[in-house]
Amino acid sequence: MNLPPLIQAFVLHFGEMGSRWGINRTVGQIYALLYVSPVPLNADQIVEALGVSRSNVSMGLRELQAWNLAIPKHVPDDRRDHFTTPGDVWEILRVLAEERKKREVDPTLSVLRELLMMAPASEAERHAQHRMAEMHGLIEQLTTWYDEVKRLETERLAQLLALGSRVARIVEATDKVVSLGRPRKRKE
Amino acid sequence: MNLPPLIQAFVLHFGEMGSRWGINRTVGQIYALLYVSPVPLNADQIVEALGVSRSNVSMGLRELQAWNLAIPKHVPDDRRDHFTTPGDVWEILRVLAEERKKREVDPTLSVLRELLMMAPASEAERHAQHRMAEMHGLIEQLTTWYDEVKRLETERLAQLLALGSRVARIVEATDKVVSLGRPRKRKE
DNA sequence: CTGTATTTTCAGTAATTACTGAAATCATCA
DNA sequence: TGATGATTTCAGTAATTACTGAAAATACAG
Numbered sequence: 001m002n003l004p005p006l007i008q009a010f011v012l013h014f015g016e017m018g019s020r021w022g023i024n025r026t027v028g029q030i031y032a033l034l035y036v037s038p039v040p041l042n043a044d045q046i047v048e049a050l051g052v053s054r055s056n057v058s059m060g061l062r063e064l065q066a067w068n069l070a071i072p073k074h075v076p077d078d079r080r081d082h083f084t085t086p087g088d089v090w091e092i093l094r095v096l097a098e099e100r101k102k103r104e105v106d107p108t109l110s111v112l113r114e115l116l117m118m119a120p121a122s123e124a125e126r127h128a129q130h131r132m133a134e135m136h137g138l139i140e141q142l143t144t145w146y147d148e149v150k151r152l153e154t155e156r157l158a159q160l161l162a163l164g165s166r167v168a169r170i171v172e173a174t175d176k177v178v179s180l181g182r183p184r185k186r187k188e
Numbered sequence: 189m190n191l192p193p194l195i196q197a198f199v200l201h202f203g204e205m206g207s208r209w210g211i212n213r214t215v216g217q218i219y220a221l222l223y224v225s226p227v228p229l230n231a232d233q234i235v236e237a238l239g240v241s242r243s244n245v246s247m248g249l250r251e252l253q254a255w256n257l258a259i260p261k262h263v264p265d266d267r268r269d270h271f272t273t274p275g276d277v278w279e280i281l282r283v284l285a286e287e288r289k290k291r292e293v294d295p296t297l298s299v300l301r302e303l304l305m306m307a308p309a310s311e312a313e314r315h316a317q318h319r320m321a322e323m324h325g326l327i328e329q330l331t332t333w334y335d336e337v338k339r340l341e342t343e344r345l346a347q348l349l350a351l352g353s354r355v356a357r358i359v360e361a362t363d364k365v366v367s368l369g370r371p372r373k374r375k376e
Numbered sequence: 377c378t379g380t381a382t383t384t385t386c387a388g389t390a391a392t393t394a395c396t397g398a399a400a401t402c403a404t405c406a
Numbered sequence: 407t408g409a410t411g412a413t414t415t416c417a418g419t420a421a422t423t424a425c426t427g428a429a430a431a432t433a434c435a436g
Contacts, residue, residue, distance in 0.1 A: 148352030164336030
């Protein structure tokens with residue numbers, strides 16, 4: 001690997017982190033490299049920078065493209081493919097959330113739904129199904145929320161984040177005046 | 189594996205999903221099994237149910253305990269250790285969020301902070317550092333938000349979720365009346 | 377203490393996943 | 407079209423990770 005120390009440290013860290021979820025080291029490193037690069041890079045430049053094989057880079061780029069985390073960028077007068085990451089960090093967050101939902105949450109939801117349709121054949125199964133229903137309910141709440149929130153523009157989203165738990169107080173206050181959606185029982 | 193079909197399907201799915209993030213199949217299966225079990229299970233019962241070796245279960249349970257996802261539960265008049273999962277699904281969500289933050293986000297934050305302290309030695313490093321600062325800023329916003337929100341009681345959190353993006357409108361409305369935090373420029 | 381039940385450790389092996397180099401495919405230009 | 411440059415595929419191999427069985431450690435009852 002042949003990189004300025006600051007960049008190398010960043011790239012190595014992403015390689016490590018990569019393996020902590022399902023992604024492999026090289027993919028993590030490629031992503032990190034693209035992320036900090038001021039210009040789109042082609043595969044050979046990545047090979048050069050990371051010291052891995054050409055084919056490994058090819059596969060890594062493919063995986064990153066599947067995640068929408070590497071974007072092919074055509075450079076005029078150059079036949080080789082060049083790649084960047086989505087530039088805006090908020091955009092990256094959105095892409096990540098979307099992809100992970102698609103891969104991790106949606107399949108679970110659909111399995112749960114399927115299992116909840118089945119007739120339990122024993123007390124054990126009845127109980128299990130009840131637990132599955134709880135899980136299903138929670139995940140559905142979360143995804144519904146996510147689907148709504150993801151439509152917000154970045155600036156408004158940032159505003160909400162900045163408010164943090166203080167929204168709760170506002171909501172509580174507003175609660176007394178405006179009626180939003182179906183009524184719900186008051187806590188205190 | 190020796191389980192009622194409904195439960196088996198659930199357990200197998202969690203095994204699969206497990207490998208999609210960093211967790212191994214057995215650990216995923218043990219978790220799923222404990223989750224749907226009406227009573228705490230001991231290691232031998234898990235061995236029996238999943239058809240894996242005793243030592244594998246031992247290691248799996250250890251990992252789950254490290255994640256706070258398996259809780260040892262003493263059963264009177266029985267020397268063997270029995271395990272459950274945190275019962276409330278919201279509790280599980282909190283535990284998961286907390287642990288993943290600890291393992292995935294915090295280390296990245298600290299690496300970023302460290303790298304942001306260094307003096308860039310070239311234009312490339314200067315640019316990289318700028319990108320790192322963006323990432324650092326975003327992560328910090330998210331974790332600050334998370335730290336606040338995690339303190340909310342379940343019911344209030346559920347209320348907020350139920351509102352979804354409609355909070356934005358409330359905040360917008362409230363914005364005009366109450367002053368919260370530093371002023372910020374209006375979008376439209 | 378001693379004996380027994382239970383859990384953990386760990387070296388060896390199996391299974392899985394990552395990576396490489398060579399060959400095949402694809403694209404572009406003269 | 408053929409030659410050249412670029413990318414992908416894939417079989418083989420390396421590296422990593424998961425799993426097992428046997429042995430060691432631990433906990434406890436008598």
